[in-house]
Amino acid sequence: MERREVLRMLATGAVLQLAPHKMLVVMREARAFLANESAPRTLNAHQYATVKEMAEMILPATETPGASDVGAGEFIDLILTEWSDEGERTRFVAGLDDVDTRSKRLFGKDFVDCSTVQQAEILVALGEKMAEDTERLRNQAFANAESPDAGFYSMLRRLTLTAYYTSEAGATQELHFEIIPGDFKGCEPLPTVKETGKRP
Amino acid sequence: MTGGWAAKELTEKGLRTLVLEAGRPTVPEQDYVEHVPVWEMKFRGLGDRRRQSAEQPIQSTCYACDEWSAKFFVSDKENPYTTAAGKPFRWIRGRQVGGRSITWGRQSYRWSDLDFEGNLRDGIAIDWPIRYADLAPWYDYVEDFIGISGEALGLPQLPDSKFLPPMQLNCGETFVRDELAKHFGGERVLTIGRAAILTQDHRGRAACHYCGPCERGCITRSYFSSVNATLPAAEKTGRMTLRPYSVVHSVSFDAKTRRATGVRVIDSRTRATVEFRAKAVFLCASALESVRILFNSATPEFSNGLANSSGELGHNLMDHVKAGGADAIIPGNEDRIDVGRRPNGVYMPRFRNVKTKHPDFLRGYGFQGGGYRPGWERGIAQTGFGPDFKKSLRRPGPWRFSFYGFGECLPNHNNFAELDKEAVDAWGVPTLKIHCSWSANELALRKDMAIAAAEMLAAVGARSIEPFATDEPPGFAIHEMGTARMGRDPKTSVLNSFNQAHDVKNLFITDGGAMVSSSCVNPSLTYMALTARACDYAVQQMKKGEL
Numbered sequence: 001m002e003r004r005e006v007l008r009m010l011a012t013g014a015v016l017q018l019a020p021h022k023m024l025v026v027m028r029e030a031r032a033f034l035a036n037e038s039a040p041r042t043l044n045a046h047q048y049a050t051v052k053e054m055a056e057m058i059l060p061a062t063e064t065p066g067a068s069d070v071g072a073g074e075f076i077d078l079i080l081t082e083w084s085d086e087g088e089r090t091r092f093v094a095g096l097d098d099v100d101t102r103s104k105r106l107f108g109k110d111f112v113d114c115s116t117v118q119q120a121e122i123l124v125a126l127g128e129k130m131a132e133d134t135e136r137l138r139n140q141a142f143a144n145a146e147s148p149d150a151g152f153y154s155m156l157r158r159l160t161l162t163a164y165y166t167s168e169a170g171a172t173q174e175l176h177f178e179i180i181p182g183d184f185k186g187c188e189p190l191p192t193v194k195e196t197g198k199r200p
Numbered sequence: 201m202t203g204g205w206a207a208k209e210l211t212e213k214g215l216r217t218l219v220l221e222a223g224r225p226t227v228p229e230q231d232y233v234e235h236v237p238v239w240e241m242k243f244r245g246l247g248d249r250r251r252q253s254a255e256q257p258i259q260s261t262c263y264a265c266d267e268w269s270a271k272f273f274v275s276d277k278e279n280p281y282t283t284a285a286g287k288p289f290r291w292i293r294g295r296q297v298g299g300r301s302i303t304w305g306r307q308s309y310r311w312s313d314l315d316f317e318g319n320l321r322d323g324i325a326i327d328w329p330i331r332y333a334d335l336a337p338w339y340d341y342v343e344d345f346i347g348i349s350g351e352a353l354g355l356p357q358l359p360d361s362k363f364l365p366p367m368q369l370n371c372g373e374t375f376v377r378d379e380l381a382k383h384f385g386g387e388r389v390l391t392i393g394r395a396a397i398l399t400q401d402h403r404g405r406a407a408c409h410y411c412g413p414c415e416r417g418c419i420t421r422s423y424f425s426s427v428n429a430t431l432p433a434a435e436k437t438g439r440m441t442l443r444p445y446s447v448v449h450s451v452s453f454d455a456k457t458r459r460a461t462g463v464r465v466i467d468s469r470t471r472a473t474v475e476f477r478a479k480a481v482f483l484c485a486s487a488l489e490s491v492r493i494l495f496n497s498a499t500p501e502f503s504n505g506l507a508n509s510s511g512e513l514g515h516n517l518m519d520h521v522k523a524g525g526a527d528a529i530i531p532g533n534e535d536r537i538d539v540g541r542r543p544n545g546v547y548m549p550r551f552r553n554v555k556t557k558h559p560d561f562l563r564g565y566g567f568q569g570g571g572y573r574p575g576w577e578r579g580i581a582q583t584g585f586g587p588d589f590k591k592s593l594r595r596p597g598p599w600r601f602s603f604y605g606f607g608e609c610l611p612n613h614n615n616f617a618e619l620d621k622e623a624v625d626a627w628g629v630p631t632l633k634i635h636c637s638w639s640a641n642e643l644a645l646r647k648d649m650a651i652a653a654a655e656m657l658a659a660v661g662a663r664s665i666e667p668f669a670t671d672e673p674p675g676f677a678i679h680e681m682g683t684a685r686m687g688r689d690p691k692t693s694v695l696n697s698f699n700q701a702h703d704v705k706n707l708f709i710t711d712g713g714a715m716v717s718s719s720c721v722n723p724s725l726t727y728m729a730l731t732a733r734a735c736d737y738a739v740q741q742m743k744k745g746e747l
Contacts (some may be wrong), residue, residue: 058585066590083249120586127583134581156293158580165576166244166592168237174594175576179235184410184540186368187533190595 034172040073040182042080042089047096050111054099055160057119064174069165076159088155095152099126126153201301201709201724202731203484204426205342206435207442210482215437215742218476219431220446220465222485223295224364226427232417233268241267262292262678264303264415272302272415278626284635290675291488291634295442298427299486300678301724303415306395306423306543307568308348309721310339310359314554318608318717322562325516325611328716329688329697332359338729345433346424346728347402350394358549358721361663365399370538372530372571372599373546376433379660387551388656393544393568396424396725405429412541413558423543445469447627451481451697451707452495453506460506460707462521466627472747480706480738480747484731487517487712488617491683492632495619505619507701509624512694515616516685517634518609518718520677521642523670524649525569525603528662533599537573537652539662545570548603550720553650565607565720567653573597601657605649636674679723681712706747708732 040048052073059067067073080089103111107118107152114122130153164170171177203219210217238245245268254261259265259273274295283289294300313332320327331712334361343362352360369377369392377390397414397694398407408422421428421683434440447466452475454461483490491514497506505513545568552564573596584592619631650667674680687693690702701712710731712723719726741747 059590060587062587062590079243079246083243083246119727123585124583127585131583161576162244162246162582166238170240171237171239174590177237179237179411181410181540184368184408184538184542186538186542187371187374187536188539190535190537 038074040077043077043093043096046110046112047093048073048077050099051156053112053119054123054156055163057116057123058157058160059164065169068165070164070169072160072163076156076162079159091151092155095155098152111197130154130157201299201304201426201484202727203299203482204430204434205731206482206484206735207426207440207679208430209732210739211437211439213729213735213739214439215739216638217434217441218478219434219440219442219477220448220463221299221442221444222447223444223683224470225442226297226487228417228419228427231271232419233271234411234413234416234418236416237278237645241277243267256688257729258290258644259292261290262676264305264414265292267415268413268416269303272296272298275626278372279631280623280625281486281631282620282633283420283621284633287635287637288673288675289634289636290673291680292597292675292678293486293489297431297442298425301425302417302427304425304678304724305722306397306414307547308343308346308350308396308725309547309566310358310361311719311721312357314357314550315717318563318719319611324377324494324562324717325613326687326689326692326716329686329693334697335677335729335733337476338733339725342725342728342732345403346396346429346725347398347405348394348725349392349399351391353391353549355389357548357554359392361725363394364402367395367397367399367542367544368392368538369544369546370542370571371533371536372573372601374705375486375530375532375599376544376571376656376660380656383659387555388416388548390422390546390548393547395544397543398422408543410540410542412543414543415543417657447629448485448493449473449629450493451483451506453497453499453502453704455499455501458704460704465744466629468627471627479742480540480708482712482735482738483707483709483713487683487715488634490711490713491617492619492630494684495632496630500713502703503658506692507703509703510691510694512613512685512692514618514683516611516682517615517617517636517674517680517713518611518677518682519636519674519714520718520720521565521607521609521646521674522605522677523672524565524605524607524646524668525567525654526650526653526657526665526667527600527602528654528665529655530545530571530599530601530657530660530662535549537596552652558648561641561648562610563608563641563645563720565605565645565649567603567605567649569602569604571599571601573599601662603649603653603656604645605653605724606677606720607642607645607649607680609718610639611685612639615674617683634675638674679712679718681715681718681723684709684713685716686714687716698737699730700737708734708738 055067055072265273274293348361349364351366405421445468449464458480495505548567550564615636617632650669654667684694686695
């Protein structure tokens, strides 16, 4: 069974008619299906798989493509390798590893082996921490060193959304972006308008 | 900007003109990248950060210098400069045929006598040797060629141009405009930006198609630049020779005839020095680069720079103070959105020290800004995920409005640029050391921008009002000017009222160096009008045998 198919079924909450340990095997096989992707340079294979699942959780395939379809994982690894500085890279990887620490503590498994419901619970917790840390930093005179996963989750969200909405599929199919609008109209009704007019 | 105008005017008036550009040529079909979609950019618009830090650490701080347009900004590594301790200055430049006319903001406003009379009224610096009446026909003249779109308002402090139809305001902007009219009457007027962007076909150039990022180029030539408009006109005369890769080192001067005889150029590819002879020299390299050339042109008589008997060369450097304003969420129009990417914002003309004297500061500021609805980026800071979250980002966020001020900078002799003989650029040419800092007046203007903007947003019923007054150094408005000011008295000015050097009759400076005060409006239109006027004068003087 293709990885993408597995993830899609999980996203819709469909229950796979398989024994739990067999489900894990299928999922691991699906994750091993990396034929079209180049190997990551900063993340190791497990971290890469984790990032890709998290990105797909944030922006899943629905009736339009999702984060995996547009290679969000590849973009994230590119940024970590050729764009981020040492501190950002360290913080991201530490935060990513910390996600597994969380999921092992809560569910006894790595993030990639958790159920969708369990994964969602972890993302909710990461989001709450991110919001708390943002609020705390705003209220403080000096910023303390951020705990690994808070800075990490903010970075992950930024890179996932950027990867998606600046991809051709994301920009054109999800946002109906047109390179040449032709005209400017200052006040059009929302439902009939295809494009938001925002520059990517 | 002004180099293109001088090329057009001089060639059209019958003069064979050599146009020297330090940088490389600009070929629209190859170099313009405005239609390259973000998914074709390696870093998806985030920019090549490591290359930027190495090559363009200063240029990359400019809003207009992004992953696409960085090619139109200088290499900071090849073009260093120094600043006085504790006085940072951001020198943002282009170095290719077309210069900053490729990346400029296109905002175009006329001066009024409120601006021209400012120094005389306030007892500051020296008086302008011209008034609005002298320049009005030249504003007409350049606007007729350029094509400025905008709305006529009949305001004395901001004279109307000859306008092409204005671009539309969006819903948020219409709302703010109408609410402000209720609360402030005619004192605070919101209008569409007056822009050198065509809203209809004009003189062989096509109307704008709203793709958005003009600073990346424009194959339809819809916004004005030297590459899009004036250089082609000069080329058409058959009398222009355009020589890129020509780093002008200095102007050569004959002490006996009291004339400039030509320029010394370093070919940037071969490093050979070439001398060109000419009847007249127009310096249009930008305020700082033109005076740098004159400093490097020093002679035994003009030991502190050619044409500098006044001692004012390099002094009275000004830039607009900005980064004061406010942003907020505005009510209404939840089910409406603007369509197309308008390359223009709103403008609020100066309202301070227009009818009544303000107790805290002299002069005033205008506001740029506009209404907008946040897009997918707002999802980054949110905590949602999954199908519903994805769907929620299909709709834009609530309408927001932003005011962003540009304020006048008072001329100050102690703001200046001098040669830094220790520091040279990649071609061995001594560079500049810049001494420039804001006075209390500029800081007071910036503070008032934030207060007035917040006040207006509150008056229209906005919420989550966020005022700001960021401590940005001079240079960032990219309107640096004043370094070779014009005036009636050769003892206190470098140029006369026709941009002609008092000391060297066949030397003209028509870029921002000539400015005596700065106003608060974007200056390029004024530079262009002054250039056309100076060229007309120069040619007439030549015909009379005076030059």
